[in-house]
Amino acid sequence: MAATPPPQPAAPAMNSPHFIGIGGAGMSGIAKILAQRGARVAGSDAKESATARALRALGATVHIGHDAGHLAAGTDCVVVSSAIREDNPELAAARSRGIPVLHRSDALAAVMAGRRAIAVAGTHGKTTTTSMLAVALRALGLEPGYAIGGDLDTPGSNAENGSGPWFVAEADESDRSFHRYTPEVAVVLNAELDHHANYASLEEVYQSFEVFTGRIRPGGTLVVNADQEGTRELTARLRRAPRADLAVVTYGADPSADVRVVSVVPKGLSSEVTVAMAGRELTFGVSVPGRHYAHNAVAALAAGAAAGVPAAELAPALAAYTGVARRLQPKGEAAGVRVVDSYAHHPTEMTADLEAIRECAGEGRVLVVFQPHLFSRTRELGAEMGRALALADASVVLDIYPAREDPLPGVTSALITDAARGAGADVRPEPDRDAVPELVAGMAKPGDLVLTMGAGDVTDLGPRILERLAGDPGPAVP
Incomplete structure (x- = not known):
């Protein structure tokens, strides 16, 4: 067995921490705990969210957008995740001012101490x-x-x-x-x-x-x-x-x-x-x-x-335990069609969730809206993802959600759809995410189960699909 690494150096004080990407699942949790402990928590995120509003309700200052000016005087550390790039203006400002920078995991380790x-x-x-x-x-x-x-x-x-x-x-x-x-x-x-x-x-x-x-x-x-x-x-x-x-x-x-x-x-x-x-x-x-x-x-x-x-x-x-968001989470039912959300983004997870949903669907069909996550993962596992989709009755595949990555030459959702078709799956690409609710509503019949699947923003499509199934086109999308 590998030798035990030496202890990590003690983390700096986190009385006035600033979180870059404070709305993220891992970052927001640490920010919440520190706020509950009385810290003066601040941070920024790319967009407004329910998580940002929940943190503000605890007394945290949450800025939308990234700007060096968001780094308040008195900030005693800046917390980042692996998704934050070195050219982030708040991170650059912290380094220039000599403010200690902590990785999210070091902050969590300090919280657990x-x-x-x-x-x-x-x-x-x-x-x-x-x-x-x-x-x-x-x-x-x-x-x-x-x-x-x-x-x-x-x-x-x-x-x-x-x-x-x-x-x-x-x-x-x-x-x-x-x-x-x-x-x-x-x-x-x-x-x-x-x-x-x-x-x-x-x-x-x-x-x-x-x-x-x-x-x-x-x-x-x-x-x-x-x-x-x-x-x-x-x-x-x-x-x-x-x-x-x-x-x-x-x-x-x-x-x-x-x-x-x-x-x-x-x-x-x-x-x-x-x-x-x-x-x-x-x-x-x-x-x-x-x-x-x-x-x-x-x-x-x-x-x-x-x-x-x-x-x-x-x-x-x-x-x-009644479930956690995005882990086969029921989103609702309209026109006799159930919509469930899945975070699965690796072929093993996709297969497991599809097998579980197949048992729940009964005589109805399983329709999947899948959004690949990361170019690197799609390059290595795209064919396996496509074969997993063969477990569905029909699938719609979106473009790759890049998250923290830049595009890779030749890596597109076609790696998945081609493999799915080769496995006999009924699959269609749909690069226009906003066209999906109308498309799925036209495919679905009473008794069917629609599964939105992936680690990106595909989760946002569930409510819109339900609105369209109910006959409401939903708000106009800019």
């Missing part, structure tokens, strides 16, 4: 599993702090300072930022090659997760998936060089798993899960469909038990 941390990592399922555990602990009155990469219900519900000893955090591997954390309990859900701008090979992914698990505190616990190929390889590596001060708990359907999934019974948009652990069986409900979400709940159960929460109490408390 002094708490008993549970960090949830993996290529897929981090947000859901972190949310499930945080909600269950809260339902039991344990008042955890938490930071999640998505809202539980209302804008700004992605984080809470909490008054209890535990802090549950989503640990992001995409840029290796999870190497900053020193959890007492760590969860690894899966390990696959993704984030191709930062990982050149699966071997690099394994090495990165080895560093993460190497940072678990002495006497801590690693909860790891027994079913997935990548986590089995990771577990084998750890066992070849075991740490005497680390407990390893496996979960999954594998007969050897310490927390074994006995059954997952679909029940519409929910499921019932039975697990065997510590010589007894427990059955509990999960409020979202799909085996993958059921297994996320089992990971949360195993992590909570590792933290000392009785499994018999935690299992029913998991039923308090």
Whole structure:
């Protein structure tokens, strides 16, 4: 196993922090917690949002647009994510003024300092599993702090300072930022090659997760998936060089798993899960469909038990979780057509969500509106994305959502649509995002289920599709 890295240097004070990109899922959560602790929080974002308004309601100053003038006198640190470029005027101003600049992960590590941390990592399922555990602990009155990469219900519900000893955090591997954390309990859900701008090979992914698990505190616990190929390889590596001060708990359907999934019974948009652990069986409900979400709940159960929460109490408390934004989130129904939103953007996630939705659709068709996320991911995984779309009855594919990346020569959504057609899928490209509501409304019939899918702004199309299905063309789009 990789040697434990040296401790990170102490973070500067965060009494008057400025967040560049404060509306982002990860950034806004840290900003909220600091505001709850009494810090004078300020920041900027590219556009107005419900998240920005929620932060203002907590007393934060949120500017729209980026300008060096937004950096107030007295700012004691500037927090950035990996998406912020060096030419950002606020970042440039901070560097010229000698203001300490913190990466988001260093700020989160500082927020967790002094708490008993549970960090949830993996290529897929981090947000859901972190949310499930945080909600269950809260339902039991344990008042955890938490930071999640998505809202539980209302804008700004992605984080809470909490008054209890535990802090549950989503640990992001995409840029290796999870190497900053020193959890007492760590969860690894899966390990696959993704984030191709930062990982050149699966071997690099394994090495990165080895560093993460190497940072678990002495006497801590690693909860790891027994079913997935990548986590089995990771577990084998750890066992070849075991740490005497680390407990390893496996979960999954594998007969050897310490927390074994006995059954997952679909029940519409929910499921019932039975697990065997510590010589007894427990059955509990999960409020979202799909085996993958059921297994996320089992990971949360195993992590909570590792933290000392009785499994018999935690299992029913998991039923308090009612979903998180964009993780198979129902958006509504109109004209007999249901619309659900999915954050899936990797072929494994797409396949899992489509299989789950297929079970929910019954006799109706599954229609997908898919927006690829990142040029680098599409270049490497576009063909697999296209094959995943063959699980739908028909798909509309938008142009690539660039996020933080610049275009790559020859990388377009055609990589996906060509592969989808080769797999026998009914797929059509639609470069005009604003034409999608009319297009989908013309395709859909009563009983169908429409799935908006992707990590970009495709999520905004769900309400517009519902408006069009209901006969309302919606507001004019400039």
